[in-house]
Amino acid sequence: MGIRKFVTPEIIFGIGSIDQVGESCLRLGAKKVLIVSDVGVVEAGWVEKVIHNCRQVGLDYATFFNITMNPKDFEVERGKEIYQCNNCDSIIGVGGGSALDVAKAIAIVATNGGHISDYEGVDQIKRPLPPMVMISTTAGSGSEVSQFSVIVDTIRQKKMTIISKSLVPDIAIVDPNTLVTKNQGLTASTGLDVLAHAIEAYVSVAANPLTDVQAKNAISLVSEYLRPSVASKTNMEAKMAMAMASLQAGLAFSNAILGAVHAMSHAIGGRFPLAHGDINAILLPHVMEFNFIATPKRFMDIAAMMGIDVRGMDPSEAGRKAIEKVRVLSSEIGAPKRLSDMGLKEDDIHAMSKIALEDACMITNPRDVTLEDIEQLFRLAL
Ligand SMILES: [Fe+2]
Incomplete structure (x- = not known):
């Protein structure tokens, strides 16, 4: 290092x-x-x-x-x-x-x-x-x-x-x-952005022990407290936890930078009036699947942070479970599932992919990314 x-x-x-x-x-x-x-x-x-x-x-x-x-x-x-x-x-x-x-x-x-x-x-x-x-x-x-x-x-x-x-x-x-004045939709959307920050920072090529401790804690807190925070405006234990998760994920990504989720999300957000957190929620599991082979051990860690008992599992199995866990969390709190539901079309993919490839956040993505890779990821999320 x-x-x-x-x-x-x-x-x-x-x-x-x-x-x-x-x-x-x-x-x-x-x-x-x-x-x-x-x-x-x-x-x-x-x-x-x-x-x-x-x-x-x-x-x-x-x-x-x-x-x-x-x-x-x-x-x-x-x-x-x-x-x-x-x-x-x-x-x-x-x-x-x-x-x-x-x-x-x-x-x-x-x-x-x-x-x-x-x-x-x-x-x-x-x-x-x-x-x-x-x-x-x-x-x-x-x-x-x-x-x-x-x-x-x-x-x-x-x-x-x-x-x-x-x-x-x-x-x-x-x-x-x-946080008590936020509605359910905004709480879910911004909370999943926190998760994307923490996960992208944890697998970033610029991750280091100073950022890891922040990212890991943020992943654990979101996994435990995002659901109750969405469910109740006045659950102060959940609000405290999510405020801390956001802060720690912010410290992690500010210093380890982000990855393909945010590079692609920025490309969409520049053209379509869509909530950043909603876009990230859709992209995150697809990008995790893509990035998995770059750092299987780190994805195993993410699974453990999310509360999965990884004892006896190989990284591949643990990584798959982490990705599934992200999908379940998004679904349970009502996040959108597909970009096409939000108005994006196949015709938009090429132009957005070119922009995403140039985004500063792509530099720290753990797996090398080509234009074709991004187009394929957008297609999977469509
Ligand atoms: Fe973000």
């Missing part, structure tokens, strides 16, 4: 931690923050809570809430104008992956200039970013701890993956209480 680095923000975890946002910003030297969120999170009441807390500590603020699912480059541009017009010096993101990724993207263009597409790929950010405090309200994207921002380039109709250590927020606030 070569040199490994592990990046992480300061993390504030626990029920009621959202009330530490104002003080956190002050510690970073903030005078005027831009609060970035989306309408759903505003309606759930979490932004009001953040604003109230900022006022309490005497912190000035501006707001930007015009963000859609699979957030777009022009939304980043609008947010940047509000940041600059209001002379903001720091950013709070409140929400799921969309809001937090836009908050980070605004931070990039507000301080580095140009268009967000200038920063696609790895390590393209040259100047320091303003202080960032990220509050996740879904379990979830992991964006509150990650070095990722994923934004749709609307001209090229593709999701750009931007990876840089500069994107790691200064402070991540994870308050499990915020």
Whole structure:
């Protein structure tokens, strides 16, 4: 193993931690923050809570809430104008992956200039970013701890993956209480995204002992607590566990990066207005089957993390059981099963496969992938 680095923000975890946002910003030297969120999170009441807390500590603020699912480059541009017009010096993101990724993207263009597409790929950010405090309200994207921002380039109709250590927020606030306002569908979809993060990070070619411990725990927590979290808005034991799973999966994938599931999912999300977690839920078992021969022992570990008694099994049998277990979990919590049910067609496959092959997440997939492989995987998932 070569040199490994592990990046992480300061993390504030626990029920009621959202009330530490104002003080956190002050510690970073903030005078005027831009609060970035989306309408759903505003309606759930979490932004009001953040604003109230900022006022309490005497912190000035501006707001930007015009963000859609699979957030777009022009939304980043609008947010940047509000940041600059209001002379903001720091950013709070409140929400799921969309809001937090836009908050980070605004931070990039507000301080580095140009268009967000200038920063696609790895390590393209040259100047320091303003202080960032990220509050996740879904379990979830992991964006509150990650070095990722994923934004749709609307001209090229593709999701750009931007990876840089500069994107790691200064402070991540994870308050499990915020999960109680999520509906069943969103809880299932975002929870399966957590599982995809943890599994992809665990089999990534950049996995290492620092990321493994995070990924393994996240897989166990999702296996045990995603069902009860979907079943009840108020099961706080399940919410705490899923918040921790999301956080740990975020730390794992931020540092070990991802794989073919996310590369392919980004290709779909750039063209179709579909939930990221739903797409991943469909792709994950197919990609696991494809990747199995690259690292059978790791798939055996995943089976054990998912609660399967692997004693006496060979890796092949254990790996098959892990894949089956992922399918059963998805099915039991009502995740979609086929891409065609979501409107995708055979005609879309070639173009999407070409985009997926170029995605930064494909670099760390454990098995070499050709264009034909991706087309075949899309066909299996169709
Ligand atoms: Fe994801």
